[in-house]
Amino acid sequence: MLDTNLWVHVDPYLFRACGVRCFGADLQCGYAAGLGGLRLAESAKQPVILAVRIRGTATDNPDIRKTMETLKMESTFRARLLESSPSTLGMLRTAKNLVAWGQVNPEVLENLLRKRGEREGNKEFDDEFAKVFFRKENIAELARSVVAGEIGVKDLWLAGVKPRFRLHPPRGGFKRSTRRAATDGGELGYRGEDINRLVKRMI
Known part of the structure; x- marks a missing residue:
């Protein structure tokens, strides 16, 4: 502790x-x-999640714009460590067409802190x-x-x-569609521990 x-x-x-x-x-x-x-x-200890903005498509939706500002993820290929509170998860769901997120593992977090922190x-x-x-x-x-x-x-x-991590586009490019959710065979939305596979190629 x-x-x-x-x-x-x-x-x-x-x-x-x-x-x-x-x-x-x-x-x-x-x-x-x-x-x-x-x-x-x-601070109150809650499960840690890692969120990455992988699309930079402009949107006219003020709620989504405000959400990205609140999350401090206004730019593409920015990552944030976040505590898995109901309000945070709600914001990520609002931005699910721009962001991927999931549970970070110790190996990826170490590399993220060392190389991009x-x-x-x-x-x-x-x-x-x-x-x-x-x-x-x-x-x-x-x-x-x-x-x-x-x-x-x-x-x-x-x-x-600093709360943001600046990443590169993934080496070798995205393997799946960046216009579809992970549950539909794409890259977006909740990915569970699979977020680590993506972020490894972006550090």
């Missing part, structure tokens, strides 16, 4: 400059050893980050903890991880 007594030094200026919004329910600010500090708070301030994303912020030995252990629900997706964002 994420240690809520863990304090990490954060430069207050950088904290403000990064645009991180401080909510009392989400994180607590204070001082440790005389230094400005940030204590990460545990970005931190506020363009700081390096490495094993040291996992040690300092989450007391995990490396990114692989951090990924396993996120998938297991021991660390919430919100905790990553509070630690300065």
Whole structure:
């Protein structure tokens, strides 16, 4: 579990400059050893899903446009880690003609964090980050903890991880139609663990 007594030094200026919004329910600010500090708070742990926008077709539907903005997936080949709440699943269903999603596995999440993960301030994303912020030995252990629900997706964002991952078009192209749902032999919509097969080729 994420240690809520863990304090990490954060430069207050950088904290403000990064645009991180401080909510009392989400994180607590204070001082440790005389230094400005940030204590990460545990978010409600829910199953983790990975969503990828694979179509960029313009739409006149304001609900879909608003949904993509809320999900921060305005551009094609952007991926998001999301907690599987009813509201999130509802938004994904609204955008099912543009997005594919499913349960991410630890291997794919590790590769996603290592190769496509970005931190506020363009700081390096490495094993040291996992040690300092989450007391995990490396990114692989951090990924396993996120998938297991021991660390919430919100905790990553509070630690300065940017919420979007920029991917490439899949190597070798899409194997199925990007105009049809996965249940109809296409690429879109809910894919379960098969989302990992697609994302591996996009990292």
